[in-house]
Amino acid sequence: MPPLMKLTAVTLDCADPRALAAFYQQATGFAPHPRSDADFTGLTREDGLFLGFQRVDGYRPPQWPGQIVPQQSHLDFTVDDLDTAEAALLALGATRPQAQPDEQGWRVLLDPAGHPFCLTTK
Template sequence: MSTVRFGTLALDTPDPRGLAAFYGALLGWEVEQSDEDWVTIGGGPGGTRLSFQLAPDHVPPTWPAGPVPQQAHVDLWVSGYAETDAQVHALGGRLLEDETDHPSWRVYADPSGHPFCLCLEG
């Protein structure tokens, strides 16, 4: 019987290098593989990686509803919001939904419009 293990999560984007730089800076991860159409960053526990695939016609999902539903999102665990929120904004991300309705997470969009959450640890 063969085994299955997680390889990477790939996000479509019109700018693979730019989106890799955003998540690499946010997570402190390094580029592991890069070409014109594909960039992979890694450095997470157990070899966790994220990849970014060229999709020139990418249409960002609308949040929280609308004509373009989200198809996936990334949850990132944080010890607090203040510093990480500032870092997300400095890197080109934007807040979509604060913790008013759900105190343990905030929803953001990365520079390509993909939603991701900052979730409080513990």
Template sequence: MAVARFASIVFDCKDPAELARFWAALVGGEAAVTGEEFVAVRTTRGWIAAMQVPDYRPPTWGDAAVPKQMHIDLSVDDLDQAEAEAVRLGARLVSDQPAPDRYRIFLDPAGHPFCLSIQIPD
């Protein structure tokens, strides 16, 4: 039996409104709770929030100077199409792509890593 239910993912960042807009557009959703230091996006699968942190330093992908701490995997039907849309929305494709035919690694506008992965058949 589960002890808890998923509530949200909260990303530290410099600009919560900008990061919330990115995630709302990428996964579908709308800002439902907004403030200067915190914005929460409601999606059909849960909440993604952005919280302002003083002196925020983004993770350095592939370098341990500032560890990634966590990342999100998102399932897609078409990697090329999803990549183009993610980049259009403000994501940055990282240079090191170990398995670009199966998944692609990006950084969101605040520098958090996430992956777009092809759907695994049921």
């Protein structure tokens, strides 16, 4: 049976869509979407995958690994080298939480709006 759905977009809530889009644009190389504005900004990958960022008044970032404000979702990215990718993303504004469940296999970082995302070489 062929798939019923094809993933075409992922949208993250945040306080500042333009700032978060700038972080992910530098990190992924996705192109800015031409119809972005201050309340909803997007990036597009060559194959059409859309990564969106929408303003939410009173946005509260997830508290990972705690669950006071649950993470709700996270993104995983494959990289060639964990140390090199982590250093580059930290320089772009990501942060590294103290909790690292499997530092040799993958790394958890937080984007500038506090969303956890993972890096792996697998």
